Amino acid sequence: MILAARHISVRYPGAAGRALDKVTVSLEPGRLVAVVGPNGSGKTTLVRALLGHLPLEQGSAELDGKPVSEWRRAQLARVVGVVAQREEVVFPLTVTQTVMLGRYPHLGPLSPIGFHDREATLKALRRCDIEALAARRVDTLSGGEWQRVRVARALAQQPRVLVLDEPTSSLDVRHRMEVFELVRTLVADGLAGLVVTHELNLAARFADRVVLLNGGKVVADGTPAEVFQRDILSDVFQWPVAVTTFLDGSPQVIPLRVGEEAAEAPKR
Amino acid sequence: MKRIGLLLMVPLSLVVGLWAGPVTLSPSEVLDGLLHPTADAAAIVREIRVPRVLLAFLVGGSLSVTGASLQALLRNPLADPYLLGLSGGAGLGAVVAIALNPNWPWAVPAAAFAGATGAVALVYRLSVVSGRRLDPRVLLLAGVVVGSFAGAIMTTIVSLSEAAELRRAFLWLLGGFGSASWRAVWVFAAYAAVPLILLLMSGRALDLLALGEESAKHLGADVERNKRLVYLATSLLTAASVAVCGIVGFVGLVVPHAIRRLSTPMHRELLPVAFVVGGGFLVLADALARTIVRPLELPVGAVTAIVGVPLFALLLRRNYT
Numbered sequence: 001m002i003l004a005a006r007h008i009s010v011r012y013p014g015a016a017g018r019a020l021d022k023v024t025v026s027l028e029p030g031r032l033v034a035v036v037g038p039n040g041s042g043k044t045t046l047v048r049a050l051l052g053h054l055p056l057e058q059g060s061a062e063l064d065g066k067p068v069s070e071w072r073r074a075q076l077a078r079v080v081g082v083v084a085q086r087e088e089v090v091f092p093l094t095v096t097q098t099v100m101l102g103r104y105p106h107l108g109p110l111s112p113i114g115f116h117d118r119e120a121t122l123k124a125l126r127r128c129d130i131e132a133l134a135a136r137r138v139d140t141l142s143g144g145e146w147q148r149v150r151v152a153r154a155l156a157q158q159p160r161v162l163v164l165d166e167p168t169s170s171l172d173v174r175h176r177m178e179v180f181e182l183v184r185t186l187v188a189d190g191l192a193g194l195v196v197t198h199e200l201n202l203a204a205r206f207a208d209r210v211v212l213l214n215g216g217k218v219v220a221d222g223t224p225a226e227v228f229q230r231d232i233l234s235d236v237f238q239w240p241v242a243v244t245t246f247l248d249g250s251p252q253v254i255p256l257r258v259g260e261e262a263a264e265a266p267k268r
Numbered sequence: 269m270k271r272i273g274l275l276l277m278v279p280l281s282l283v284v285g286l287w288a289g290p291v292t293l294s295p296s297e298v299l300d301g302l303l304h305p306t307a308d309a310a311a312i313v314r315e316i317r318v319p320r321v322l323l324a325f326l327v328g329g330s331l332s333v334t335g336a337s338l339q340a341l342l343r344n345p346l347a348d349p350y351l352l353g354l355s356g357g358a359g360l361g362a363v364v365a366i367a368l369n370p371n372w373p374w375a376v377p378a379a380a381f382a383g384a385t386g387a388v389a390l391v392y393r394l395s396v397v398s399g400r401r402l403d404p405r406v407l408l409l410a411g412v413v414v415g416s417f418a419g420a421i422m423t424t425i426v427s428l429s430e431a432a433e434l435r436r437a438f439l440w441l442l443g444g445f446g447s448a449s450w451r452a453v454w455v456f457a458a459y460a461a462v463p464l465i466l467l468l469m470s471g472r473a474l475d476l477l478a479l480g481e482e483s484a485k486h487l488g489a490d491v492e493r494n495k496r497l498v499y500l501a502t503s504l505l506t507a508a509s510v511a512v513c514g515i516v517g518f519v520g521l522v523v524p525h526a527i528r529r530l531s532t533p534m535h536r537e538l539l540p541v542a543f544v545v546g547g548g549f550l551v552l553a554d555a556l557a558r559t560i561v562r563p564l565e566l567p568v569g570a571v572t573a574i575v576g577v578p579l580f581a582l583l584l585r586r587n588y589t
Contacts, residue, residue, distance in 0.1 A: 053485060077488030084482045090343045091478050091533050101475060105488030109469045110536075157487070 102156025332546020335520030357387025
């Protein structure tokens with residue numbers, strides 16, 4: 001285990017309830033964990049708490065056995081690469097300049113960019129298949145290209161853990177698949193992965209483990225087949241769904257139209 | 269190539285700055301005055317023009333570094349050194365000093381500095397929300413509000429004062445290097461050194477802050493510490509600039525943009541280039557200000573805008589089309 005949260009609870013200042021309530025999740029090398037759940041269920045809060053950006057009311061978040069709050073930011077960034085949910089570009093850089101920012105945790109304020117940094121940047125560009133875009137300004141990229149640039153920047157950090165918060169929102173089918181395929185290969189190469197997503201069907205096919213959150217609590221935690229069950233999902237998302245099985249054996253979730261519910265199964 | 273062109277501005281501007289002035293001197297007389305303390309032009313060159321050129325260079329460089337840093341900190345391309353209530357505070361201080369008319373030559377700059385730091389402290393206090401976080405959006409808002417408040421009090425005082433004082437206050441606020449002296453150069457240089465060095469060392473932190481706080485944290489930046497450092501260093505630099513030469517607009521807004529386009533958007537290189545280009549630009553603007561309507565002198569802030577706006581408009585068009 002590399003990065004783990006044990007029974008963590010988080011309460012935002014002034015809020016009546018907890019945003020996270022005794023959540024446990026752990027990341028291991030070569031395994032991809034998907035965190036799913038409705039809007040406002042605490043997915044992003046979990047990411048922020050795991051990375052030490054929020055004070056914990058109880059429980060502990062640890063990286064390599066040491067509480068994340070005790071890690072210096074730059075040290076942490078050498079181990080954990082994060083692709084945050086949103087990032088607005090105000091001052092556009094080129095793709096190479098953007099990916100090079102991933103080397104900053106390894107550099108002092110004035111130390112020159114060295115051979116090793118250029119190597120790591122180039123490798124990250126290749127890994128994400130964006131070498132051809134290297135000289136482009138990031139404000140000219142498509143959504144899918146920009147997302148790959150941000151993954152490349154996280155890879156340039158040479159992390160052991162990769163965390164992605166809704167990396168495929170607003171991407172089309174091909175780009176969604178490309179991002180998930182890329183993440184899967186990176187994890188197969190030994191990274192510990194965590195992806196927050198609304199893509200239940202992709203999570204079911206790509207993740208080793210799924211954590212389903214609702215109202216800040218873990219409702220289900222296990223293999224995709226264990227978590228993606230009709231009753232659990234219909235209850236959590238407050239919308240009737242059917243669950244079928246794809247050729248590869250992964251569960252696939254189909255939200256039902258109004259009126260289909262009765263035909264599908266007797267109401268609970 | 270472009271960068272070399274930009275850096276060539278420095279020697280060019282220094283030469284023009286030393287040569288230009290109400291008294292016409294030939295280039296050889298200027299050189300003579302520089303090299304020989306007993307030459308005819310020595311007094312003019314050594315005691316008036318050199319300190320004036322150096323002060324304009326230091327102030328221009330500081331304002332431009334400040335503007336670049338604030339734009340990154342606030343993630344706002346419109347940010348300039350006076351945005352955060354500084355001009356209002358400094359103006360109020362200066363106007364109070366002019367109205368009271370004390371018998372001390374440094375009264376106006378000292379009062380302007382006090383006013384500016386007072387405004388900074390107030391804006392800072394308002395922007396530190398929920399305990400210890402500095403919120404750039406609140407910072408912007410607090411800056412504008414404090415600036416307007418100080419401006420309103422300033423207007424009140426000005427409208428109640430005599431015509432001569434009013435003109436003096438107005439001209440002082442518009443900015444100029446008419447009162448430059450060696451002493452002003454040393455005081456400014458000694459004072460600006462620390463915040464300038466801190467900002468020049470924060471280049472990488474600014475690259476990350478410009479991405480937004482969340483991403484900056486993920487890439488290893490100590491966001492709260494960096495925000496405070498940049499805010500305080502830029503405020504102190506601007507306060508010092510206002511104290512020695514009033515409010516010189518435009519340099520801090522546009523020079524950083526020009527360099528982002530012509531040279532590099534990465535702050536570790538952008539900031540030093542911004543310093544020398546901003547310095548050179550203000551020296552040239554000041555040379556123009558004191559020669560174009562000889563023997564009168566225009567406020568340098570008016571010149572920076574009159575010359576700079578068309579240049580910048582050209583640059584915008586060329587880069588976007």
